[in-house]
Amino acid sequence: MDRFEEMRNFVRVVERKSFTKAAGDLLIPRATMTNSIQRLEARLRTRLLDRTTRTVVPTLDGEAYYRRCVDILAELEEADGIFRRTDPRGLLRVNLQGTLARKFIIPRLPEFLERYPCIDLMISDGDRFVDLVHEGFDCVVRSGGLSDSSMIARRLAILREATVASPDYIARTGMPETLEDLKTQGHTMVCFLSGADDKPIPLDFTVNGTVRQMMLPASISVTSADSYAACAYAGLGLVQVPRYRVADDLKAGRLVDILPEFPPDPMPVSILYPQNRQLSVRVRVFVDWVANILAEADI
Structure with a gap:
């Protein structure tokens, strides 16, 4: 050796x-x-x-x-x-945001592996905070704001967001026409807890180019994107999710678009890797490939 x-x-x-x-x-x-x-x-x-x-x-x-x-x-x-100009090779350990991975990345993996047959992928998905170094990941793809200054981040895409609720919820509470109606009509939100400290994320609405944040009463809090969306279908309150995720449900009437004239602030999608190392060739080709996929996607 x-x-x-x-x-x-x-x-x-x-x-x-x-x-x-x-x-x-x-x-x-x-x-x-x-x-x-x-x-x-x-x-x-x-x-x-x-x-x-x-x-x-x-x-x-x-x-x-x-x-x-x-x-x-x-x-x-x-x-x-x-x-040497050889094909990238070796084990590549990546952690992906689950919904984003299942919608855009995993369906296209066959073409990545055909292009780079000497790379072996180990994929973990979820929404929780991960420690790249100590958990052994080469890179992580995440949506939302970034707070870990010890990582280098490359922005890959911007996700359009929507505020949605179930038809049953709107039938009970009423359809808001202004932001003030959210409080006067007694609307509630599903609270999404993000980050290592489980910090509640407020709803945000863009009004005349300015983002206005708002907290509404919440009887349920969740830590995963899947549970967050499931709460909306169950009529438990307002949620804000990437528009691509609920586009079919909005068309079919399973969810209702709330205050579309005041959309949430778009959500960035980034890839992170430790700042104390250069990108390996296999990580670089994966990053570029994911960036191209998201650039082509309708998000």
């Missing part, structure tokens, strides 16, 4: 805080991973990792060596991509 493989193994152990998870990511036996780190520490004549029964953390020397390894491995992959 050469030094670059040892570096790669060490970096993955630090990021995953586990020999077992790191070995699984790199598709090697755990014993091979353990022996690799032992040889590395013996060659450098220093302890790089502190091991406990629950986790693995770098020592001070290990933290310094980790930062250098990340830079060196990124430069090496970049150089290989330029001069």
Whole structure:
């Protein structure tokens, strides 16, 4: 095993805080991973990792060596991509927002894999906050505002949003014609909790080019996009969702468009990756491919 493989193994152990998870990511036996780190520490004549029964953390020397390894491995992959001109290859771990993935990305994956047959994809989807480094993801695609300054973000698209409710809900509460009607008629909202701190997201409406935020009473709060939309169908209150998601239901009358003249602020879609590393070739081609798909989509 050469030094670059040892570096790669060490970096993955630090990021995953586990020999077992790191070995699984790199598709090697755990014993091979353990022996690799032992040889590395013996060659450098220093302890790089502190091991406990629950986790693995770098020592001070290990933290310094980790930062250098990340830079060196990124430069090496970049150089290989330029001069060898081989197809991108290896395992690519991505985390996608679930609805966006199922609607636009997953149906087009066959063409991506045909174009890049040497890339193996591991896809996780959901709406929760993820720690890219410690959970072992190469990149994450998310919609909505971004608050994690430790990540580099590239905007991929802008989603038009709609305020919607079920016909039964409107029959009970009334159809609002102004923003003031939302309060005078006694409207309620489904509260969407976002981010690691489960912060409630207010409804927002664009009035003469200015976004006005509003909180309405809510008897239910959710943390997933699927549950959020399901609450609207169940007549539990107003929700604001990407228009592409409810376009068919609006046409069929299963949902009602509320105050379309005051649309929600469009929602950005971004891809994030750690700022302490360059984009690998396989991540770069995936990012560009997703950007092209969303540029072509009716969103």
